[in-house]
Amino acid sequence: MEEIRTIKQRFEIIGNDVKLNRAIEKAVQVAPTDFTVLITGESGVGKEIFPRIIHSFSTRKHAQYIAVNCGGIPEGTIDSELFGHEKGSFTGALSDRKGYFEVSDGGTIFLDEVGELPLSTQAKLLRVLEAGEFIRVGSSKVQKTNVRVIAATNVDLPTAVKNGKFREDLYYRINTIPISIPPLRERKDDISLLFRKFAADFAEKYRMPPIRLTEDAVQMLENYRWPGNVRELKNITEQISILSGKKCRCSDAKRIPSGSNQQSSGVNFDSGKRSQFCQRTGNPVQNTFRHEKRHERSETPRL
Numbered sequence: 001m002e003e004i005r006t007i008k009q010r011f012e013i014i015g016n017d018v019k020l021n022r023a024i025e026k027a028v029q030v031a032p033t034d035f036t037v038l039i040t041g042e043s044g045v046g047k048e049i050f051p052r053i054i055h056s057f058s059t060r061k062h063a064q065y066i067a068v069n070c071g072g073i074p075e076g077t078i079d080s081e082l083f084g085h086e087k088g089s090f091t092g093a094l095s096d097r098k099g100y101f102e103v104s105d106g107g108t109i110f111l112d113e114v115g116e117l118p119l120s121t122q123a124k125l126l127r128v129l130e131a132g133e134f135i136r137v138g139s140s141k142v143q144k145t146n147v148r149v150i151a152a153t154n155v156d157l158p159t160a161v162k163n164g165k166f167r168e169d170l171y172y173r174i175n176t177i178p179i180s181i182p183p184l185r186e187r188k189d190d191i192s193l194l195f196r197k198f199a200a201d202f203a204e205k206y207r208m209p210p211i212r213l214t215e216d217a218v219q220m221l222e223n224y225r226w227p228g229n230v231r232e233l234k235n236i237t238e239q240i241s242i243l244s245g246k247k248c249r250c251s252d253a254k255r256i257p258s259g260s261n262q263q264s265s266g267v268n269f270d271s272g273k274r275s276q277f278c279q280r281t282g283n284p285v286q287n288t289f290r291h292e293k294r295h296e297r298s299e300t301p302r303l
């Protein structure tokens with residue numbers, strides 16, 4: 001197996017967490033098979049990297065890879081998008097159209113937000129998975145396709161099954177190989193690594209010195225709950241990179257108060273004096289970076 005370090009470099013994955021490494025290993029192990037894989041994890045944990053790893057380590061790597069955001073396609077057009085349609089089958093169907101399952105024959109389809117599929121489409125997906133068969137909208141001709149399906153979801157599918165929103169048979173069918181990506185709060189050691197990488201990227205993008213973290217700030221980040229996971233960390237790093245660069249010239253830099261209340265359920269700062277920006281955004285994490293940045297700025301020559 002290609003070394004996990006090389007895979008991370010290739011796919012720009014940051015982090016050394018054991019569960020993250022295990023998820024990457026599992027993706028590489030199942031890649032050469034045709035098993036359907038279900039990638040689960042909270043919003044923003046990095047699920048979208050995994051189907052690309054699986055496809056690129058599979059024998060299908062030279063064939064099509066199509067990523068479909070099932071949640072982003074209106075219910076009225078999803079069947080046509082996935083399975084194609086015949087000319088005249090509905091208003092606006094001016095010509096025949098191939099669907100993703102036809103186009104990616106021999107390749108891989110990534111069905112992102114699979115829990116959002118309407119029940120009628122779920123039945124059609126089950127047929128593709130069970131028999132490799134589908135029918136274009138408006139046609140009666142059964143067609144064959146050989147597509148490897150990888151699905152992802154940030155919703156709890158067993159609950160969706162209980163609530164009648166997701167077919168049970170489809171759930172068991174797509175859950176053949178589950179890969180679970182841990183939330184950021186469970187891989188605390190990766191937080192500062194990710195921050196450093198994002199800060200360096202944004203520093204390059206916006207041509208300014210990268211923000212660095214003091215011990216206090218690292219502590220605070222590690223205790224924050226990160227409901228939006230890596231996406232949230234990335235967004236916050238970007239906002240701070242931009243806004244600090246333009247506005248951070250205040251001299252009232254304050255370190256994070258040692259009495260900060262950093263519960264795992266969230267951050268509640270009692271920082272006393274806050275900059276206008278921090279009050280405006282009300283984001284405690286930004287607030288801390290704000291202080292951090294100011295602190296750094298006092299040592300770092302300004303551009």
Ligand SMILES: Nc1ncnc2c1ncn2[C@@H]1O[C@H](COP(=O)(O)OP(=O)(O)OP(=O)(O)O)[C@@H](O)[C@H]1O
Nearest residue numbers: 012013014042043044045046047048049154230231
């Ligand atoms: N380990 C990581 N290293 C570097 N970047 C990461 C990592 N994990 C996630 N990211 C980045 O975080 C952002 C969110 O990741 P992604 O879009 O894969 O989330 P997701 O799990 O699909 O979330 P959702 O369920 O909301 O769609 C992306 O910009 C991605 O590149």
Ligand SMILES: [Mg+2]
Nearest residue numbers: 044047048112
């Ligand atoms: Mg996603």
